[in-house]
Amino acid sequence: MPASVGAPRQMLRRLREVMAEHVSAQARLDKIVVLIASNIVAEVCSLYLRRRDGSLELMATEGLNAVAVHNTHLKPGEGLVGLIAEQAEPKQFADAQHHPAFSFRPETGEEIYHSFVGVPVLRGGDTIGVLTVQNRIKRQYSDEEVEALQTTAMVLAEMIASGGFLADEVTTETRRSTNETFKGKPISETVALGHIVLHEPRVVVTRLIAEDADLERQRLLVAIEELTGSIDAMMERGDLARAGEHRDVLEAFRMFAHDHGWRRRLDEALATGLTAEAAVQRVRNDTRARMMRMPDPRFRDRLHDIDDLSNRLLRLLSGDTQTAAMGNLPEDSIVIARTMGPAELLDYDRHRLRGLVLEEGGANSHVAIVARALGIAAITQCKGPLDVVEPGDAAILDAEGGELHLRPTQELISAYSDKVRFRARRQAQYAALRDVPAVTLDDERVGLNINAGLLYDMPHLAESGADGIGLFRTELQFMISPTFPRLDQQTQLYQSIIDAAGDKPVVFRSLDVGGDKDVRYFRIGAEENPALGWRAIRMALDRPALFRTQIRALLRATNGRELNIMLPMIADVWEFKQARALIDREVALLEKHGWPQPSRLLIGVMIEVPALLWQLDSILPLVDFASVGSNDLLQFLFAADRGNVRVADRFDPLSPSALRALRQVARGAEKHGVPLTLCGEMAGKTLEAMALIGLGYRSLSMAPASIGPVKAMIRSLDANNLQQRLDELLEGHAASLREDLKSFADTSGVQL
Numbered sequence: 001m002p003a004s005v006g007a008p009r010q011m012l013r014r015l016r017e018v019m020a021e022h023v024s025a026q027a028r029l030d031k032i033v034v035l036i037a038s039n040i041v042a043e044v045c046s047l048y049l050r051r052r053d054g055s056l057e058l059m060a061t062e063g064l065n066a067v068a069v070h071n072t073h074l075k076p077g078e079g080l081v082g083l084i085a086e087q088a089e090p091k092q093f094a095d096a097q098h099h100p101a102f103s104f105r106p107e108t109g110e111e112i113y114h115s116f117v118g119v120p121v122l123r124g125g126d127t128i129g130v131l132t133v134q135n136r137i138k139r140q141y142s143d144e145e146v147e148a149l150q151t152t153a154m155v156l157a158e159m160i161a162s163g164g165f166l167a168d169e170v171t172t173e174t175r176r177s178t179n180e181t182f183k184g185k186p187i188s189e190t191v192a193l194g195h196i197v198l199h200e201p202r203v204v205v206t207r208l209i210a211e212d213a214d215l216e217r218q219r220l221l222v223a224i225e226e227l228t229g230s231i232d233a234m235m236e237r238g239d240l241a242r243a244g245e246h247r248d249v250l251e252a253f254r255m256f257a258h259d260h261g262w263r264r265r266l267d268e269a270l271a272t273g274l275t276a277e278a279a280v281q282r283v284r285n286d287t288r289a290r291m292m293r294m295p296d297p298r299f300r301d302r303l304h305d306i307d308d309l310s311n312r313l314l315r316l317l318s319g320d321t322q323t324a325a326m327g328n329l330p331e332d333s334i335v336i337a338r339t340m341g342p343a344e345l346l347d348y349d350r351h352r353l354r355g356l357v358l359e360e361g362g363a364n365s366h367v368a369i370v371a372r373a374l375g376i377a378a379i380t381q382c383k384g385p386l387d388v389v390e391p392g393d394a395a396i397l398d399a400e401g402g403e404l405h406l407r408p409t410q411e412l413i414s415a416y417s418d419k420v421r422f423r424a425r426r427q428a429q430y431a432a433l434r435d436v437p438a439v440t441l442d443d444e445r446v447g448l449n450i451n452a453g454l455l456y457d458m459p460h461l462a463e464s465g466a467d468g469i470g471l472f473r474t475e476l477q478f479m480i481s482p483t484f485p486r487l488d489q490q491t492q493l494y495q496s497i498i499d500a501a502g503d504k505p506v507v508f509r510s511l512d513v514g515g516d517k518d519v520r521y522f523r524i525g526a527e528e529n530p531a532l533g534w535r536a537i538r539m540a541l542d543r544p545a546l547f548r549t550q551i552r553a554l555l556r557a558t559n560g561r562e563l564n565i566m567l568p569m570i571a572d573v574w575e576f577k578q579a580r581a582l583i584d585r586e587v588a589l590l591e592k593h594g595w596p597q598p599s600r601l602l603i604g605v606m607i608e609v610p611a612l613l614w615q616l617d618s619i620l621p622l623v624d625f626a627s628v629g630s631n632d633l634l635q636f637l638f639a640a641d642r643g644n645v646r647v648a649d650r651f652d653p654l655s656p657s658a659l660r661a662l663r664q665v666a667r668g669a670e671k672h673g674v675p676l677t678l679c680g681e682m683a684g685k686t687l688e689a690m691a692l693i694g695l696g697y698r699s700l701s702m703a704p705a706s707i708g709p710v711k712a713m714i715r716s717l718d719a720n721n722l723q724q725r726l727d728e729l730l731e732g733h734a735a736s737l738r739e740d741l742k743s744f745a746d747t748s749g750v751q752l
């Protein structure tokens, strides 16, 4: 009775012939069930498919009463068929009718059949149907028979999914019509309405049944070798950051690629007569179905790994290794990827790109920095959407709230359209302020500058109407470059920045890498406390050649114009002196190399290490300007890692301790007549910016999008009144002055 080893293959061959016939979908299904029944030597073979309401409809049968076709519907979970659908795994019963889950349907006439085997028809790990076989006698179905049924079910699933095969009500995509929301971490703060594009398009397997089994085996072997080879090479070269790859993900790939179980399952799938692509798809479906039902969330991550690996293999097998950036992009693309490198994001057509959703990566990763510079809506650490999303799905990416809404309802779309319109109106109001000065009601002028780091940021300077660039983070070029940017590359970038800024000043900060600003080719080595480690000016002074190269590039790019250099992470006066001496040496060398002296060279200090608060009287007389890096200053003051969400929000920058420290700097700068700016994140928040003005700050540097709101706030503020109120408040002992400052704004009509 058991089928011969060649039987599954034979069955698939026949199946291919049936599929090629020009008959109706129903006639084809009818033929398929007859074919399976005869191949397995069974009296009954039936196919149930899921309808939109979740029930399973008998679509075709050989052996059961014909009247039951399209009339028998099983509710979700009902009967043995429902059980198989729910658990998404094959099951057999020698005496089906005595199983507690058995559901008797008189119209089918199935009471005379005792043995029963059923396999799920899987698509993307979901059950879209069940294929069953029954016999009168009590019998055991062999592993090969079950395997053959599973292979047939897989072929059926692909055929159904490729469309045109079945009536409308039967669906492989019940989830597609429903709205789903996923949480993530904001990278930028805009909102985008658009359509989903998969960064790595899924390969649709169309050639399912093998013509030459040996050839398919060979193709698969070559593809696996190519894949593992490229992973090994990537890990050896260590340029994972550029490719947006994560070491542990690649390790997982390696593990799977060498996993005997996975290889064996692929071999078994090939042995049933599938093509290499179909075998990969088949094993992926089974693994997904198994893992999706495991309670431990860690298996979900593995599911991603196997999915990714399968997709990469399929892309190699199909020869289609392009990312979506190279294809035809819809005009309102929201690109979704597990991970991505910054260079890959830059491959996309900016004008068609509205949003980016990443499943992995920090909000300060290199790709995140580029996303912000491009001004698109972007979130990261958004788990789950890749499991359920289809290319072309409508989506709303609310980067402000850190949410991705897939297939949004009409109400949600209208709500967001209103929100986008409202934002656009606000933007228009801010744009109208572009050319008016940032002056308070009592005539205090406040300098408003933008923070930048890439050439992409430059258009924001004119668009925002900012006075200049208060902080140019030179490390960004280093972070997104695969290798160390050479002198001429650095010079070229700085020159483009200075040219783009025109007559507006640019403050270049010398290289601030280390800490969370990871640049792989530097090989800093593991540090226990990287934020307190070998970074920024410490590295510059220990590796003067590196620092001097950058200064040389800046001086050359300046080419006789004005140059502002700012030194980060200065903790002690001697560091500033030493760095200044290195700069002076480079200036002295200019003539020798035939470059003109800068018309004016200003060297400033960043105040971001608390120790400087007690050296203000010694350092300020040495500097041309100072800028408070409140992100670092506050993280060190409160001993709370700025990148650790569990502690980053534990303290309030508007607490008296923080404000007193900031006031001390403002008073010091005033005493020594040193121009002072604050360039940390708090400068871009209206309430915080208001407090800073109350403390005496008259220059701020922030993200370009904040210029409008901050300017509107300034133009509605009486700085003197606020200064008095703040000094009073700072006499007290409140935990935070946030509420007091809000009520000050409220009662005095400050626009926050």
Ligand code: PEP
Pocket (backbone or CB within 6 Å): 471, 473, 512, 608, 628, 629, 630, 631, 632, 633, 679, 680, 681
């Ligand atoms: C800061 O520390 O506030 C700052 C502006 O520099 P960065 O965020 O680049 O460390």
Ligand code: MG
Pocket (backbone or CB within 6 Å): 568, 608, 629, 631, 632
């Ligand atoms: Mg800093």
